[in-house]
Every structure is written in C-alpha cells, then in structure tokens.
Amino acid sequence: MQRSIKTPFSSTLKLTAIAQAALLASCASISAPAPNSSSHSAANKRGLLVYGGPILTMEGAQPAYAEALLIEDGVIRFAGDLTEARKLGPQALKLDLKNKTVIPGIIDAHSHANSVGMQQTVANLYAPPDGKVVNIPSLLNELKDWAKKNPDFVQATSGWIMGNGYDDAELQEKRHPTADELDLVSKDQPVLILHQSGHLASANHKALELLNINADTQNPEGGVIRRVAGSTVPNGVLEESAVIQAMMAAFKAVPPAVMEKMALKxxxxxxxxxxxxxxxxxxxxxxxxxxxxxxxxxxxxxxxxxxxxxxxxxxxxxxxxxxxxxxxxxxxxxxxxxxxxxxxxxxxxxxxxxxxxxxxxxxxxxxxxxxxxxxxxxxxxxxxxxxxxxxxxxxxxxxxxxxxxxxxxxxxxxxxxxxxxxxxxxxxxxxxxxxxxxxxxxxxxxxxxxxxxxxx
CATH class of the missing domain: 3.20.20.140 (Metal-dependent hydrolases)
Incomplete structure (x- = not known):
C-alpha cells in the first residue's frame, strides 16, 4: 500500500469534463462518464474515485505512483492510498482503470492546432503507416477520391481541392508532384497540396493562376517559387513564405462555421x-x-x-x-x-x-x-x-x-x-x-x- 504523497496533482489543480474524461491519458477504452451528461453532474457532487491501475504522478526524478485519486468538483483532492481515498470519499463514483495507466495531461510543446483540424479535413496524402500514398499516381487518386467524397468542403472553399501530408522523400519518384501532374486531378479547379513538413507545397496551373504566380512573378522574401528547368516558368512547387501566401488565399473564402468545425475536430x-x-x-x-x-x-x-x-x-x-x-x-x-x-x-x-x-x-x-x-x-x-x-x-x-x-x-x-x-x-x-x-x-x-x- 502506498502512503499519501504530495504530487503535482495539487489541491488547486483544476480539471474539466470529469477530470478530462478520466484524466484523458488513461490510454484505453475505459468506460467513464461522458462530459455534459447527468453522470457528469453526479460525479461533481459525489466525487470520482480512480483506482485499479498505475497512476504516475511525475513527482520527483524517479517514477512516483499513487494507488488512487479522489476527484471532487473537478479538483484532485487526494492522491495516495486506496483505503484512505475510500474513507475520504465514501460516496464517490468509482472508475476502475482495469490495469490501464493514468498520467498527467500532456502539455503540447509545439504545434499548430488549427492545422491539425485542417489535416483531418482535407485529403490524406501521407505515406504508410499514416496514409496510402506511395507514389504520384496514388497521390492523384487520393485527391480525386477525396474531391468526390467532400463536395461540400470543395464548394465552401470556392472550388479548391486540397490535400496534406505528401513527402517527396517517401514517394517512389523521390520528387515533388508538379503542376502538370496535379492538372490530372483537375484543370478547371485549383489544386493545392501541402508537404508533410508544412514548409513546401505544390499547386496545379489553375491554382497558380488564382495565386497570380507566373513566369514574371518574383520570389517573395523568405520564400521560393520553383521553376521549370532552364526557364522562369513556375513548375508548381512552392517554398516557405510562398506556401503561406497560397494557403491564406485558399482558405480566405472558407465560412466561419467550417473553420470552427476544423478547430473543434x-x-x-x-x-x-x-x-x-x-x-x-x-x-x-x-x-x-x-x-x-x-x-x-x-x-x-x-x-x-x-x-x-x-x-x-x-x-x-x-x-x-x-x-x-x-x-x-x-x-x-x-x-x-x-x-x-x-x-x-x-x-x-x-x-x-x-x-x-x-x-x-x-x-x-x-x-x-x-x-x-x-x-x-x-x-x-x-x-x-x-x-x-x-x-x-x-x-x-x-x-x-x-x-x-x-x-x-x-x-x-x-x-x-x-x-x-x-x-x-x-x-x-x-x-x-x-x-x-x-x-x-x-x-x-x-x-x-x-x-x-x-x-x-
């Protein structure tokens, strides 16, 4: 049995949605009360006793575990011995972890949250195991298939067909798709695909036209418009600030409701x-x-x-x-x-x-x-x-x-x-x-x- 310990789960640490749906990171399909349900209200009144698996507190330089957590009104009131937790919360609802692990909520050190919503909305152009794209033909097929299945989004963006996650290093051709190749998806609608790194993109000729990118267009500061070898004609591949300008243009007409949906996703x-x-x-x-x-x-x-x-x-x-x-x-x-x-x-x-x-x-x-x-x-x-x-x-x-x-x-x-x-x-x-x-x-x-x- 473990003693009661001081942990980063302090008495002032606020949690939401039933302790983030049983501390979120219980890393399993544990049955927990759903947020905004009547059980949510009941748990707030009676408390929630979490036990039955490793509860890693992250206290100190070595792993420190609690046997149980007692959560009342969205606040962790106790972390330690299960017997003591039961005494402190005799009426608490019980959540048996069934040997799954609980860890403190993860703090994101760096990302672009809205881009995650975008990533899951547009065509998935990732290589295995995250997607199905292995070469340029399969990339084009994914774009065509996505456009057929998502007419509402295409219409909301004034006809833009978009994809995310291709990686030239993973494509069999070991290069970026060109404007000529993306024209095979559509010549009448703009096509824009974002590289997995987020720092490069490729566009078809219709997209280049709408972006006012042509043979006379100069590279923007901090960016590059790649050209057909031996000429100034854009080949469709964009770098850095040129990518940002293209993405802003593509999403300019997206209705707020669609942007909210992506953010919440x-x-x-x-x-x-x-x-x-x-x-x-x-x-x-x-x-x-x-x-x-x-x-x-x-x-x-x-x-x-x-x-x-x-x-x-x-x-x-x-x-x-x-x-x-x-x-x-x-x-x-x-x-x-x-x-x-x-x-x-x-x-x-x-x-x-x-x-x-x-x-x-x-x-x-x-x-x-x-x-x-x-x-x-x-x-x-x-x-x-x-x-x-x-x-x-x-x-x-x-x-x-x-x-x-x-x-x-x-x-x-x-x-x-x-x-x-x-x-x-x-x-x-x-x-x-x-x-x-x-x-x-x-x-x-x-x-x-x-x-x-x-x-x-």
Missing part, C-alpha cells in the same frame, strides 16, 4: 491523445480570434495557447498583449518568429552546405533565412522584450539559431531581466557551442522529436 483529436494544453503557433489575428470566440462560448474542454506572428501581427499583439492566465481555456502566451525553413525541404538555413543540394542548386547551397537582415530580427526581438512577450523562435538550421542567439544576447543587455522563458523551436541542427550559449541566455530548446521518426 483538432481539439477532439488532441484530447483523445491525452493533451490538456495545446498550442497554436504562428497564429494570425483571425485564427487567434477564432479560438477566443470558441472559448467565450465554452466550447474548449482543454487549454489553447496562441502565439501570433510578431512580424505580421504587431498591431494585434500591441492591442491584445499576452497573459499567463487562461480565460475559458484560452490565452495568448506570447509571439512567434520564424527564422528559416525545414531540413526536410532543404530550406533550413545552415552554416555549412547541404551534402545533397536541391536539384539545380550549387554545392555551396546552405538554405536561406526568412529575414536576411539581422537588424530586422533585432527589432522584432527588441519589441518582444519591451512588451515582455515570450518568444518562440522557429530555427531549424544552425545559422538561424545563430541569428536568434545574437539578437537575444543584445536584447538582454538593454532590457530588464524577467522570467520570459523564450524558446528555440525545433533546434534540429544546434551545435554544442550554441547549446552552451542558449543556457547562458536562459533559452529553452524545444527539440522536435517527431521529425526523427519520419526523417531521422
């Missing part, structure tokens, strides 16, 4: 996988206000923290600011700045050349920065420090990490020391010396381990 997915706090990284005003609206209508069962883009949403941030407290499960936590691309797309900014550069590029190719001028980055970092906004900086390549470290180093010399907890998102090619410097500057590397699974 994302929340359900996170919650089903044990998350109690999720992140909306690099949000624009519209996305942040979508989450705020859902929160105001009590539609968020878990916490959503947004980080608007400091480059494009300065006015919004100066108007709304950031806060540490949630209002109905929503808050703006700080700002996001994206300094480069992805190693997968070979758009991450490195100090050394890529071993194998993208087709048509020289052996000296090292990727490229989102902001070529260091002073631009410095001004944005200074603005965040002045307003005490936490900064999440997307930096995959070590050159991008250098750019961020240098800007932060200057900022800390001229601004008061505060507990900002600034972050290096991804940090995938950080050098040893950069790790040392990050520690000195109190920066937190948020290593994106999922990339190792797919591209390691």
């Amino acid at each position: 994302a929340v359900q997915t996170y919650a089903a996988n044990g998350y109690t706090t999720i992140q909306e990284g690099r949000a624009d005003r519209g996305t942040a206000e979508l989450w705020r609206s859902l929160a105001a209508r009590n539609k968020l069962p878990i916490d959503v923290v947004a980080y608007p883009d400091i480059s494009s949403e300065q006015a919004y941030m100066l108007e709304k600011g950031s806060r540490r407290e949630y209002a109905n499960h929503f808050r703006i936590g700080g700002v996001k700045i994206s300094l480069d691309g992805s190693p997968q797309g070979k758009t991450a900014w490195l100090t050394q050349p890529y071993i194998v550069p993208p087709a048509g590029l020289p052996k000296t190719y090292r990727g490229y920065p989102a902001f070529p001028q260091q002073q631009t980055v410095q001004n944005l970092i200074n603005l965040a420090f002045q307003n005490n906004w936490q900064i999440l900086a997307h930096a995959n390549g070590d050159a991008a990490v250098d750019q961020y470290l240098n800007a932060v180093e200057k900022a800390v010399k001229t601004h008061a020391a505060k507990d900002r907890r600034n972050v290096i998102i991804h940090a995938q090619t950080m050098r040893e010396d950069q790790l040392d410097k990050a520690k000195q500057l109190n920066l937190i590397p948020s290593f994106f381990s999922l990339h190792t699974y797919y591209w390691g």
